[in-house]
Each structure stands twice: as C-alpha cells, then as structure tokens.
Amino acid sequence: MTTTEQIALKVRKDIIWSIYHARSGHPGGSLSCSDILTVLFHRVMSSNTTKEDRLSDDYFILSKGHAAPALYAATATKGLIEAAALKTLRGIDSPLQGHPDVQHLPWVDVSTGSLGQGFSVAAGIAKGLQLKNSPNRVFTLLGDGELQEGQVWEAAMFAGHHGLSQLTAIVDYNKLQSDACNSEICNLEPLTDKWQAFGWQVIEVDGHDHQQLMAALTADPTSTQPKVVIAHTLKGKGVDFMENMPLWHGSVTLSEQQYTDAMTSLGCSLAELEEYHNV
Template identity: 85%
Template structure:
C-alpha cells in the first residue's frame, strides 16, 4: 500500500471503532468517502497557520451524516485522539452525529440537513471571490443528497458567478438509506446536469488515490467551479457491508461484527488489542 492508502485504511478502522462504541452511526457512506477525505486532508488542502485548524482552505461536509469519517480523518492529522473517537454520539461529547462548530474549532460549518452544507460552501466561495482571496473551498456531497432542490439552485448560482475557488466532490456510491438512487430518484445523466449548470466535471474512481489527487489539483477550466463525480463503493473495505443499503445508517455493530469488520480491514490481533486498550 502507498502511504496515503495506509492512512485511508487507518481512517476506516477509526470509523468502525467509533461507530461500534457509539452503537449507532452511518458506516456505509462513511467508508465510501474515506479515500476522498484522506487525499483532501493530507495532500491537497493548505497547511493551517493557526492551532486547531484543519487548513487555511475551507472544507464543508455537506453529507453531515458521514461525520465519523471527518473525525477519523482528523485523528490522522492529530486534531483528535483515538480515545476521543470512542465518544462518538455520546452525551456531552464534541463528536456528535453531525459536525458541530460550537464544540470543534477546526470544523468550518455545522452540517446535517442535506443540501444546506453545499449552499453554505457556495456562499463562502462567493465571499472569497469578492475579497480576491486565493483560498479554496472544498465540499463533499452524498449522491442521494443531490435529490434536494437547493443543491441545483446553488449549482446554478455557482456556475453563473464563476466561482472557480469552489470544488465539489460527489460521493457517488449509488445507494441511499432504503435502496439504490435509480430506484428512488434517478440522477443520470449526472455529468450532463452539472455541465449544463456551467461546471467543469471530472469523472473518477473515488478510491484511486492518483486519480483523486490529479483531479483535485487540476486547474479549473476558465472561471468555472469544479465538481468531481467520484464513483465509490458503499461500505468500502468490509466485505459484508459493501453495496448493502442495510449498512447506510442507524446501525448497531455486535462485537463479532466489529471484529469481522476490523479483520476485513487488515487489523491484526495486536492492533485489535491496542484499540481495546484505549
């Protein structure tokens, strides 16, 4: 494995660790976007200039229910400890089921209601444009989230105003809470839709680190905002979770499921013991 692939695998282990102890959470969509967040946080976003900041650039997790990935990735940047990840969704813990700026100083925006995080990202990008700032805005959306009307209002606004500082990434795992996107509300032709709103569209494998890095660093065409349609696998890395809507969210992992999941992610008996001793 490459260094970033090892980090992404650690992120996935941290996700399962935290959701197991919370007895609740969204493993499927958290696992599918682990590679995306790993490359963003470790290879693309600018270094922070002040303590307790993830980056000088902005990151908005519009699919707020994937907070376990945000926390797990933050732990690989030294912003959280493994012990803190164990408190996911606990009363009085800063690590709630959706990101909360009141308790986490390195989080840019509190998110939860789907579609709204993207709209805030667009507003931040417009503000940066007005200030002639070179800072960038990255936002991660779920594919089911694209069924929200305000997503397309924000997309239309961004294309019209040429918000070239803005990069959106769609975690296109093609499943949502009850079934496939195509059964609930088909998104295709997805590339054509974004292009029609004036966006530069890049179609990639959302688990291929080289493709992710190249797409995220690619110059925006003229003044267009950029969107990555990242094809991913829901529950990526855990054989009994992959491509199963059952593991979207509101699930409780049994001890055996936890062990099986961690083993599927390459966790050795020694590493499992290290987690248990936290």
C-alpha cells in the same frame, strides 16, 4: 513513509471502532468517502498558517454531515482530535456528535446534517472569497442521495452563474442511499450532463484511486468555472459484508461479532484488535 492508502485504511478502522462504541452511526457512506477525505486533507488542502485549531487555510464543508465518523477519523490523522476521543462518538457531552457542530469543534466551518445546506453555504463562502480576491479555496463533499435535494441545484446554478472557480464539490457517488439504489428512488443520471448544464467543469474518477483523486482535486479549473469531481465509490468499502448494501447506510448498532468481523475484513490482526480494546 506512510502512504495515503495506509492512512485511509487507518481511517476506515477508526470509523468502525467509533461506531461500534457509539452503538449508532453511518458506516456505509463513511467508509465510501475515506479515500477522498484522506487525499484531500493530506495532499490537497493548503497548510494552516493562521490558527492552530484549523485544518487548513482552505475551507472544507462536509455537506453529507451523517458521514461525521469519517471526518473525525480523518482529522484525527492530522492531529486535530486525539485518537482516543473517537471512542466518544455520539456520547453525551462529547464534541464528536452525530453531525459536525461548530459549537463543539473549532475547525468545523459549518454545522451540517440537513442535506443540501452545507453545499449552499460552501457556495456562499466561495462568493465571499471571490469578492475579497482571496486565493483560498472551498471544498465540499456531497452524498449522491443528497443530490436529490432541490437546494443543491439552486446552489449549483448560483455557483455556475458567478463563476466561483475557487469552489470544488466532490460527489461520493456510491449509487446507494438509506433505502435502496438511487436509481430506484430518484435517478440522477445523466449526472455529468446535469453539472455541465449548470456551468461546472466535471471530472469523473475512481473514488478509491488516490492518484486519480489527487490529479482531479489539484487540476486547474477552467476559466471562471467551479469544479465538481464525481468520485465513483463503493458503499461500505473495505468491509466485505457491508459493501454495496443499503442496510449499512445507518443508523446501525454493531454487535461484538460484527465489529470483529469488520475489523478483520479491514486487515486487523489479533494484536491490533487488542490495541483497540485497550484504548
């Protein structure tokens, strides 16, 4: 049986492969959220019973839209994208654009890229489900640098006020953004206190520990409160020369040697590298 850890490793390899061929993309934050997306898609979100072209009857919104390579690689493991299509990332006429686009992919619930907006739409969807007495849930993934957007805290206040208990936000808390550490640009701490002040249930986890992620994402929300999972992660996770380095936030072009080194760091054998080459 394939474990979620094995799936997440495949997701990371596919992220590097697709960004290498695109000659552009955001590897750092895509690698840091691979475990989150894998556990969410494979173990947490409900099965799809309504449409074949949907991921789930629940909703997922990638508010940190620049991590699209991770979204595409993770959904490929669910069969919504052909693995070979990952090679077309950011290509002209490719459905796999640099940010998720509802016009190209029927299972994308919201086009994202402008930071903060995806989270706001997620709160709106959760309010709609609440009004309809629908049991479906809404999950949204935010970057930590994204939390510097004022719109995020307007939506957080709205969700707390309306008791949107069907809404779960996940913060990919890798402590870095495009230029430097968050703490050097606009410090987020005390982050837990901030969310609690807006009326949210807060759970902090190791964002690379699948058991912790599973427990947090399936925990029953406290009465009438939305939930936020603060997932402590490592930017560039799995690729030694990318880890904890703002340089690899994006948009970067990988040389052939950097691509090979990154895939080797992720455990690719020569035979596996050849398989990727032949796709």
